[in-house]
Amino acid sequence: SRPTVFIQRDYSSGTICKFQTKFPAELESRVDKQQFEETIQTLNNLYAEAEKLGGKSYLEGCLACLTAYTIFLCMETHYEKVLKKIARYIKDQNEKIYAPRGLLLTDPIERGLRVVEITIFEDRSIGSGR
Amino acid sequence: MKNCEYQQIDPQTLPTPTPTPPVHQGSNNHKREEPKRPRRKWQVFPGKNRFYCDGRIIVARQSGVLPLTLGLILVTSGLFFIFDCPFLVKHLTSCIPVIGGILFVFVVITLLQTSFSDPGILPRATPDEAADIEKQIDNTGNTSYRPPPRTKEVLINQQVVKLKYCFTCKMFRPPRTSHCSLCDNCVERFDHHCPWVGNCVGKRNYRFFYTFIVSLSFLTAFIFGCVTTHLALRAQDGKGLVFALQESPGSAVELVICFFSVWSILGLSGFHTYLVASNLTTNEDIKGSWSGKSGEDVTNPYSYNNIFINCCSVLCGPLPPSLIDRRGFLPTDESAQTGGMDIELPALAAKSEINVCTQGTKGLLESATLSPLLSTSCPQGKPQAAQTCPDNSSKVNSDPSPELSTSCGARHTVSSTGNTSSPHHCKTHSKKSKQVALHIHNPAFDVPVTPTSLDTGPSSKAEGHKGATFTTLH
Numbered sequence: 001s002r003p004t005v006f007i008q009r010d011y012s013s014g015t016i017c018k019f020q021t022k023f024p025a026e027l028e029s030r031v032d033k034q035q036f037e038e039t040i041q042t043l044n045n046l047y048a049e050a051e052k053l054g055g056k057s058y059l060e061g062c063l064a065c066l067t068a069y070t071i072f073l074c075m076e077t078h079y080e081k082v083l084k085k086i087a088r089y090i091k092d093q094n095e096k097i098y099a100p101r102g103l104l105l106t107d108p109i110e111r112g113l114r115v116v117e118i119t120i121f122e123d124r125s126i127g128s129g130r
Numbered sequence: 131m132k133n134c135e136y137q138q139i140d141p142q143t144l145p146t147p148t149p150t151p152p153v154h155q156g157s158n159n160h161k162r163e164e165p166k167r168p169r170r171k172w173q174v175f176p177g178k179n180r181f182y183c184d185g186r187i188i189v190a191r192q193s194g195v196l197p198l199t200l201g202l203i204l205v206t207s208g209l210f211f212i213f214d215c216p217f218l219v220k221h222l223t224s225c226i227p228v229i230g231g232i233l234f235v236f237v238v239i240t241l242l243q244t245s246f247s248d249p250g251i252l253p254r255a256t257p258d259e260a261a262d263i264e265k266q267i268d269n270t271g272n273t274s275y276r277p278p279p280r281t282k283e284v285l286i287n288q289q290v291v292k293l294k295y296c297f298t299c300k301m302f303r304p305p306r307t308s309h310c311s312l313c314d315n316c317v318e319r320f321d322h323h324c325p326w327v328g329n330c331v332g333k334r335n336y337r338f339f340y341t342f343i344v345s346l347s348f349l350t351a352f353i354f355g356c357v358t359t360h361l362a363l364r365a366q367d368g369k370g371l372v373f374a375l376q377e378s379p380g381s382a383v384e385l386v387i388c389f390f391s392v393w394s395i396l397g398l399s400g401f402h403t404y405l406v407a408s409n410l411t412t413n414e415d416i417k418g419s420w421s422g423k424s425g426e427d428v429t430n431p432y433s434y435n436n437i438f439i440n441c442c443s444v445l446c447g448p449l450p451p452s453l454i455d456r457r458g459f460l461p462t463d464e465s466a467q468t469g470g471m472d473i474e475l476p477a478l479a480a481k482s483e484i485n486v487c488t489q490g491t492k493g494l495l496e497s498a499t500l501s502p503l504l505s506t507s508c509p510q511g512k513p514q515a516a517q518t519c520p521d522n523s524s525k526v527n528s529d530p531s532p533e534l535s536t537s538c539g540a541r542h543t544v545s546s547t548g549n550t551s552s553p554h555h556c557k558t559h560s561k562k563s564k565q566v567a568l569h570i571h572n573p574a575f576d577v578p579v580t581p582t583s584l585d586t587g588p589s590s591k592a593e594g595h596k597g598a599t600f601t602t603l604h
């Protein structure tokens with residue numbers, strides 16, 4: 001199967017979802033280091049937004065408790081809304097930055113939020129096709 | 131930059147995966163006449179869970195004593211409404227059945243939610259991930275037959291936390307995650323495996339569990355109080371208690387059940403309130419992870435050091451989605467039938483854009499690199515692309531259906547008195563069952579682990595290994 005790079009989770013801030021921003025060596029020839037770090041940092045910020053404790057999430061939690069949590073059956077939670085945002089962001093990044101360089105980011109939710117999987121597609125010069 | 135030609139692919143110009151694939155698929159499906167029904171992920175779920183309602187409901191393999199719990203609640207409440215309410219409504223107030231009804235509904239709903247929802251199961255690592263991790267571990271240049279140590283150390287809030295490697299799930303467990311041997315899953319923020327609800331209690335269903343035991347305490351105390359009042363009222367004017375019990379036999383049953391359960395349930399509620407206020411799990415409390423028993427100055431790194439914030443974060447924080455996509459379709463059938471692709475795509479598109487988008491782009495890149503003809507690239511590339519990620523778990527719509535979490539470390543064993551709430555009781559039982567559980571759950575099939583490591587694991591009472599430990603270099 002294709003070579004893949006796995007960006008592991010960074011647990012130094014606790015159990016919140018955060019990925020390491022260290023630039024893997026395998027991608028050095030493929031993509032800009034700053035670009036990569038920006039992508040990961042934005043993802044981290046989005047996950048932090050999903051898990052943020054604040055007035056709004058407390059309100060949602062208390063309301064849910066009063067209804068014996070049955071509202072979770074019909075309502076989309078704040079976390080899910082942010083996950084959709086993350087999915088769109090990853091798709092966007094893939095289209096604009098990574099696919100043109102022969103890379104593909106897999107949404108971490110498909111890997112149980114354990115890793116950001118980056119698949120490296122071999123670069124073959126497809127001369128005649130162009 | 132190397133001087134190579136990367137194929138600039140503009141995903142926009144290529145056919146995007148839409149819910150009407152038969153046009154593309156049809157021509158290539160002539161080989162597969164009968165498209166078998168696509169399989170959902172719950173059907174190939176590796177843990178010891180059972181699923182109902184096509185993956186909507188997940189329960190542990192053994193439902194424990196959930197039927198007993200439910201039965202006791204229903205019987206006691208039923209007797210209450212039948213025998214005590216009419217009398218009390220007549221003699222006291224009609225609020226009583228209303229309050230009782232509300233509490234009863236709360237108890238049953240939260241019980242079912244605790245039992246039937248995903249406690250926070252972590253899906254197992256894909257083969258690629260596992261191989262990558264193994265490679266990193268083996269970098270210590272280990273040439274002896276002894277397997278390399280499988281722990282990592284992380285600094286969280288100035289506290290050293292050891293992350294252990296899970297042999298079953300082939301990954302380093304996140305902090306506060308534990309592997310339940312009854313359910314054979316790693317569960318995040320693992321609290322305990324509760325046989326009364328027949329499920330593990332973890333990150334996602336802890337609030338349901340807490341609400342359940344608190345409302346059950348109220349319900350039990352309420353029924354107990356009402357029954358006592360009822361019998362006292364009947365027994366007054368010198369009629370005696372025996373007369374009262376004869377008049378209302380159901381109350382006697384309620385009295386017995388409530389009397390024996392109210393103490394343990396109140397105790398359990400009190401214990402868990404303490405845990406919530408200090409942001410601890412039962413697992414951590416029993417193991418004494420942060421109590422400084424070893425003499426070091428350890429504090430709980432996850433606590434906000436504020437009772438109010440701790441309570442809010444545990445009970446009212448955002449509910450994370452289920453990470454195991456139970457009702458998602460498998461990208462490709464194990465028997466390599468792509469006839470199911472026709473039906474799979476609309477379902478995937480309906481479910482979440484993520485799967486489709488990634489698959490789509492992946493398929494495009496695949497076909498682009500494989501064939502020089504861009505124009506023929508179509509979702510045909512999907513099957514091959516999909517094979518590299520058999521474990522697709524994209525669960526965006528959280529179904530709070532019950533999940534069977536597998537039993538993990540701290541396991542309540544049902545004693546003869548039915549009292550599983552006291553921490554000390556749990557302590558002795560859980561340590562023993564933990565050791566037993568560890569023996570059971572560490573498989574050595576495809577992992578190059580020698581028997582020595584399995585022995586040292588349980589005996590050291592923690593799954594840490596002796597020898598050098600990793601510090602994460604970041």
